[in-house]
Amino acid sequence: MSETATRRSAAPGQAEHFDVVIVGAGISGIGGAYHLTHQCPDRRFVVLEAQESFGGTWLTHRYPGIRSDSDLYTFGYRFKPWTGTPIATAEEIRRYMGEVIEENDLGRHIRYGHRIERADWSEAAKRWTLEAVRTDIGEPVRLTAGFLWMCQGYYRHAAGYLPEWPGMARFRGRLVHAQTWPEDLDYTGQRVVVIGSGATAATVVPAMAARAAHVTMLQRSPTYFRTGRNAIEIADELRTLGVDESWIHEIVRRKILHEQALFAERTFREPEKVRDELLANARAHLGPGVDVDTHFTPRYRPWQQRLAFIPDADLFVAIREGRASVVTDEIEEFTESGIQLRSGASLEADIVVAATGFDLSVMGDIAFSLDGEPLDFARTVTYRGTMFTGVPNLAWVFGYLRASWTLRADLVGDFVCRLLNHMRDTGARAVVPALRPGDEGMALLPWITAENFNPGYLARGMHLLPRQGDRREWQHTQDYWREKDEFAAIRMDDPVFAYR
Structure with a gap:
């Protein structure tokens, strides 16, 4: 198992550039790194992880008995067989992820202890500039990315949700x-x-x-x-x-x-x-x-x-x-x-x-901006729960609520790699989802309706999440059986993708 992180940074005042930056070395981020390695081998990428090692949820949570509540045959990756008991301990899951890192030489792409604080898109340069901090030494780090792949999860890792009770x-x-x-x-x-x-x-x-x-x-x-x-x-x-x-x-x-x-x-x-x-x-x-x-x-x-x-x-x-x-x-x-x-x-x-749950963290609490103007994701409409209107060159992994998270991480991985390869083949430097003429004026709904799913963390943070539409392209449907076919059938030349 490898936990060796590449620590090389650009000289002071300079920004090291990558074709793709993956945010987070949890189950989604390690999966994304695998897909890039195998489907986009010509891309230079880095995985930035705020914690001291990989694992995400399975590193953050260390309470007695910590285990999955999804079976590892579906929570595990489609490309690496799971051979243990279906409900696994955090230690077993991290060992499995470590094998993925080791077997695919992903450790050289991962930089631990890098907390991203700001991300700004430059339309002129067609790239993201990331301002991060090396948490071990407090040193600022600046990187640029052609594409940003958000795999940091959906809750705040630093502390859980704790109500204020009298006394x-x-x-x-x-x-x-x-x-x-x-x-x-x-x-x-x-x-x-x-x-x-x-x-x-x-x-x-x-x-x-x-x-x-x-x-x-x-x-x-x-x-x-x-x-x-x-x-x-x-x-x-x-x-x-x-x-x-x-x-x-x-x-x-x-x-x-x-x-x-x-x-x-x-x-x-x-x-x-x-x-x-x-x-x-x-x-x-x-x-x-x-x-x-x-x-x-x-x-x-x-x-x-x-x-x-x-x-x-x-x-x-x-x-x-x-x-x-x-x-x-x-x-x-x-x-x-x-x-x-x-x-x-x-x-x-x-x-x-x-054991009162967690606080929703939309996009890792990073301060996003477009050409210096603050970006409010709640004012965007989601494209299939993974991209957002008006936001260029960015994808987010938000998994299923009634099925294993990793099922969707694999689907999004295939989609992002197809999108990146299409952009390379056509010479496009930026892509942004845009409502088509027929989509204008459609009803906008919350990220997920309370009748569908209403846990406390979503109820407390729904106002922070992007909106969805009343058509499947503009929804996160929570339906793996339909999405596995729909994602595979997405046409990269669909008018929903505005390339430039």
Whole structure:
């Protein structure tokens, strides 16, 4: 596994130029580097990563039990077979990404500890100028790029979302956020309250319950959970038969995608039936001692928010065995010894863990401008959720909300490489998506409607995101099965692309 970063920079006052700059060395950025290497081998590119190593989410999050909540057959890249258990630990995912870097000699393209602060497009020069900072020494760095490929994700890595509750300063125990987990936190024999009920809480609670005196999951409202074995029977059987891993990867990948698509479609077509199935499963695992109606019956339709997967039902097992419990209530205030609830009850705690989500970060909180004029992405319209009207030579990877992020990262990778090769072949130096005459005046909608998907981080930050239209070219549809064909069929000479 290679973590060697190229550190060469231009002389002071000069800007080093690249054909492409990839922002972020997470799952999308490493995938983008692979696609450039194999589909655009003549391009000079660099990957700029603000953190000290690759991994993105899987480096940022270090809380107990950190794991994927998507299977790695679909969260893994299409070009590299996954051979482990479908739900993987952060360490296993980073090892897999490290192999991609090593096997494709990508390490020489990656520069760690480079935080981009500003990006300005020059129409005259047809390039982006990036102002960055070397975080290890505080040294400013300037680079220019013909094309900017944003693979930095969609949330702020420096700190998670933490509501302000009355009395937090009075609490004599330790209050931590799951996203910034302290290395010195020893919770052995401690009373722990975990605030939240999403995928992070569902991971933290059973992991901490193995050593803590007791863990209480405090939620304002319930979440839907799916359970299953952390194994794929057909994959294990095919390995027993000696089938090539690349075949296994593709077969299992297609099987999972088919089943996920059917399930997601059912949540729209027959939401009450799916709801009843999920609750029946919860009751079966939790046993008669847990009030499922109160603690595990959400107010929203299945898949209107992230539906967390708990492998081997470990969260339910911890609750059933009494090592953990769940309380559905709202926080009135923090006290010296714990949390006072709106109902009048109180929770005593030595440690409080906020698994309260994250803050949306549009384009990495970089200050973008066009010829010196500030760029507000909320005033643009998205082209297929990856480019934006009026913004030249820029693509963004924003993955799927009901399927694995990497599925879309691979599709966008193919699209960007085709676009770059078309520009090379035609001599174009800039491309910007533009509404066609027939698109003028179409209805503009939020990036995603609340009826479709409405988690807190999107509700808090929707005003920062680009708009979408009422036609498929101007939408991020969340539909992998249609997009995999639509992306492949995009014509590079479509009038939507204004070349110059």
